[in-house]
Amino acid sequence: MTDTLTPVLTAHWDDPHSFQLADYERVGGYQGLRKALAMPPDDVIATVKTSVLRGRGGAGFPTGVKWSFIPQGDGKPHYLTVNADESEPGTCKDVPLMMATPHTLIEGAIITCYAIRAGHAFIYVRGEVLQVVRRLQLAVAQAYEAGYVGKNILGSGFDLDIVVHAGAGAYICGEETALLTSLEGYRGLPRNRPPFPAVEGLYASPTVINNVESIASVPSIMTDGADWFADLGTEKSKGFGIFSLSGHVTHPGQYEAPLGITLRELLDLAGGIRGGHRLKFWTPGGSSTPILTDAHLDVPLDFESVAAAGSMLGTRALQIFDETTCVVRAALRWTEFYQHESCGKCTPCREGSYWMVRAIERIEQGKGTDEDIETLLDVGDNIIGRAFCALGDAVPVPIQGAVKYFRDEIIQHQKEGGCPFDPAATTLWAAGR
Amino acid sequence: MPFSDEALTRMRADAAEIIGRYPQARSALLPLLHLVQSEEGYVSDDGIVFCAEALGLSQTEVRGVASFYTMYKDHPVGEYQLGVCTNTLCAIMGGDEIYAALAEHLGADPHGDGHHDIVTPDGKVGVERVECNAGCDYAPVVMVNWEFFDNQTPESARKLVDDLRAGNDVRPTRGPSRLCTWKQASRILAGFGDGQAADGPSAGPASLVGLELAKEHGWTAPEPSGNGGTK
Numbered sequence: 001m002t003d004t005l006t007p008v009l010t011a012h013w014d015d016p017h018s019f020q021l022a023d024y025e026r027v028g029g030y031q032g033l034r035k036a037l038a039m040p041p042d043d044v045i046a047t048v049k050t051s052v053l054r055g056r057g058g059a060g061f062p063t064g065v066k067w068s069f070i071p072q073g074d075g076k077p078h079y080l081t082v083n084a085d086e087s088e089p090g091t092c093k094d095v096p097l098m099m100a101t102p103h104t105l106i107e108g109a110i111i112t113c114y115a116i117r118a119g120h121a122f123i124y125v126r127g128e129v130l131q132v133v134r135r136l137q138l139a140v141a142q143a144y145e146a147g148y149v150g151k152n153i154l155g156s157g158f159d160l161d162i163v164v165h166a167g168a169g170a171y172i173c174g175e176e177t178a179l180l181t182s183l184e185g186y187r188g189l190p191r192n193r194p195p196f197p198a199v200e201g202l203y204a205s206p207t208v209i210n211n212v213e214s215i216a217s218v219p220s221i222m223t224d225g226a227d228w229f230a231d232l233g234t235e236k237s238k239g240f241g242i243f244s245l246s247g248h249v250t251h252p253g254q255y256e257a258p259l260g261i262t263l264r265e266l267l268d269l270a271g272g273i274r275g276g277h278r279l280k281f282w283t284p285g286g287s288s289t290p291i292l293t294d295a296h297l298d299v300p301l302d303f304e305s306v307a308a309a310g311s312m313l314g315t316r317a318l319q320i321f322d323e324t325t326c327v328v329r330a331a332l333r334w335t336e337f338y339q340h341e342s343c344g345k346c347t348p349c350r351e352g353s354y355w356m357v358r359a360i361e362r363i364e365q366g367k368g369t370d371e372d373i374e375t376l377l378d379v380g381d382n383i384i385g386r387a388f389c390a391l392g393d394a395v396p397v398p399i400q401g402a403v404k405y406f407r408d409e410i411i412q413h414q415k416e417g418g419c420p421f422d423p424a425a426t427t428l429w430a431a432g433r
Numbered sequence: 434m435p436f437s438d439e440a441l442t443r444m445r446a447d448a449a450e451i452i453g454r455y456p457q458a459r460s461a462l463l464p465l466l467h468l469v470q471s472e473e474g475y476v477s478d479d480g481i482v483f484c485a486e487a488l489g490l491s492q493t494e495v496r497g498v499a500s501f502y503t504m505y506k507d508h509p510v511g512e513y514q515l516g517v518c519t520n521t522l523c524a525i526m527g528g529d530e531i532y533a534a535l536a537e538h539l540g541a542d543p544h545g546d547g548h549h550d551i552v553t554p555d556g557k558v559g560v561e562r563v564e565c566n567a568g569c570d571y572a573p574v575v576m577v578n579w580e581f582f583d584n585q586t587p588e589s590a591r592k593l594v595d596d597l598r599a600g601n602d603v604r605p606t607r608g609p610s611r612l613c614t615w616k617q618a619s620r621i622l623a624g625f626g627d628g629q630a631a632d633g634p635s636a637g638p639a640s641l642v643g644l645e646l647a648k649e650h651g652w653t654a655p656e657p658s659g660n661g662g663t664k
Contacts, residue, residue, distance in 0.1 A: 005653035168502035246569035253642030
């Protein structure tokens, strides 16, 4: 039987120099690259396909299949863009990974470029994490110096350049087409699809865009095998993943486990909900995934099961809120976030998020009307599917969840003429008061 | 203030290096904006002109891009710029109280929207609200010049501000032992390292809870089945 936790990506984070090339090589680093370079590129793609690694950035699209969409022999340059713009509220796995073991990402990126026949890779990292940017810059420089990047990598004849590109503060740039637009030096506006990036991506050339954790999983698949990876996890959600627990838990942090672990198991590991309190609601994978409640403690955290429970696995960003938390306060803040981050291109998202914030604010202040809930649901329905990208689809998610599970609590605000909760009771230091 | 000849010579050399990283020059615009911000602390009209000239763009094209991204400032901010996360999780864990405490401490509106920067008269410290900074397991999080200050309280954040104003050493929780200035941070974002990458921890305590638990219980990923694996 598989162990409860299976550290692979996180296995060496406790080495005080884990980010250094020498330390990475000492634990088998860059062996996956050597193995890949000895194979035809198509076999590398086939290996990743066989592993059934699915995108770790939230959508869960099979990584190997995505790579196979890159047309070969088309005479155009191919590009890899690593989505390191981790900004989905609650998501905090890629940042520690890049801080602790940036070479895992660099090695994965080199293997990916070899497989898709790309000569240029860009790591689009959010700019707001300075030490992560430094660590990536260091790792890329070390990889060049060691001959893992640059001309004729390890004598294979394969050439590759890697550029660390720091973003400048825009959640929307985590959306793959907006990321490309931004990387081309424009405002980060999403593009309509098709054409998909695999056909017309960066500079209108075939481009693979993968999340950090997806790419970082590739070296272990090369060294330990596709079957080894696929033996972990559930039938359709293979492998391991980093589960990030935050909020009202005793020991928030990163827990790497096979996909399919439950929140009940994770909470056991994390010492449970903070002392004297109980679970109220949680997000399985960031604020864009509908909230769940204590009725969902035993839902296997894999793509299919979470979807069947009415939410999405997303980025496994488990934000945990106990009974001191007002669901309206949470929904309002998330909706304000989407309003702030809407790029403004699509009217339903831009205007809809603005008006939804106004209505939820009114509810929170106890000035809501009998029609507000229905109005909010109606506005939400008119945003979903009517914007270019998934940000629009996410705008109504928080309030929809609040209405679904806590309608009475919303109405209570109106009845009491204000929020019935004490905001001071939710804080990290509230227990000590 | 227009750039001096000395500054322009230096910046043009940096710009050429940045542009050289990309297959198409316009991709250099974001790092170039970080570069001009590293000169003046914000993207001034002169900074816009510099980027436009470097890339053969109109000033309007450059301004349109700069105004889209929240990290580019169109006015001076603090030499040490604090970002208090008040996205949902951090807010609930105490970020709202921290922002209010800092605003009050600096004589500003504690309920302000945080998008109108608070800057001390000496220009030393600025405070703004920021969105989720990917440190949720360390909530509530405060950033200073984009370095992590984890698990903050109103008291610790006030002390942080006082120390920064007094010129005392402050140390990020997960970052190098020396905190760089806002301008220096912008230069790193433009792609020019400051040699501090190897300083500071590999990982903070919350990043390691799962790994430590696994080691305690002897839990590991399965061994690969005899195909020359390296585990």
